[in-house]
Amino acid sequence: MAVKLFVLGLPGSGKSSVARYISMRAGDKRWSTTHIGDYAILYKMFQEDAKEQFKPACHGGFDVLDLNVIDTALKTLEQEVNRYFSCAKSDEIILIEFARNDYQKAFQQFSPEFLQNAYFLYLDVEIGTCKQRICDRVANQTYDDDHYVSEYIFEAYYHRDDGQCLSHILERDYKIDQQRVRIIDNNCSLEAASKKINSFIDPIIDSELAPINTSDTPANSSSGEPTTDDAVDTIPMPY
Secondary structure, eight states: OEEEEEESSTTTTSSSHHHHHHHHHHHTTTOOOEESSHHHHHHHHHHHOOOSSEEOOGOOOOSSSSTHHHHHHHHHHHHHHHHTTTTTOOTTEEEEEESSSSSHHHHHTSHHHHHHEEEEEEOOOOHHHHHHHHHHHHOOOOSOOOOOOOOOHHHTTTOOOOGHHHHHHHHHOOOOOOOOEEEEOOSHHHHHHHHHHHHHHHHHHHHSSSSOOSSSSOOOOOOOOOOHHHOOOOOOOOO
């Protein structure tokens, strides 16, 4: 069965960079990935808006004036993921990316079934580092998703988030095993973060590849569930 993996964190926390890295890592193990985020949904809503819920921002970006639209975008995101998931390959990871300041509220926009059996990766990054990374990526655009995020929306919405409580929220509200959730300090280069990412992603793929043991004899190998990663040295480098 295909795997749903949520990649979460503030704008500039490195979600898209990490998603690209996961795609490469999965490819090395002969898995494919599909990346679905809410930015395209919000951008389409911005283009169709009568300037009541959005306003244009620098560098081809946009700001949200009516914060209710971000909840609407998540409902649309679930629909898009479900449509794709229904015909996805068994050896495929669907990377679901979005940023919110209140993940408890964000998850309430989804059906409980949508979150079950999924995995969650939260990138914990200081706001100052996020802003610097956004400036750098706009000045040196390399990828289509090097989007601009304004100072306005940071002050109005992204001045905080509850991502560090993700494990507690998901276990309390949705009975999701904390081993399916990983919080990574990503105030570092992608190279420095790769060991922590691998320690979460590799067991997911390995557990999905493991054959089902139908005998009465217990399996000799471990369950393959992700375990807490060891701390690694970090080298500050925005990406």
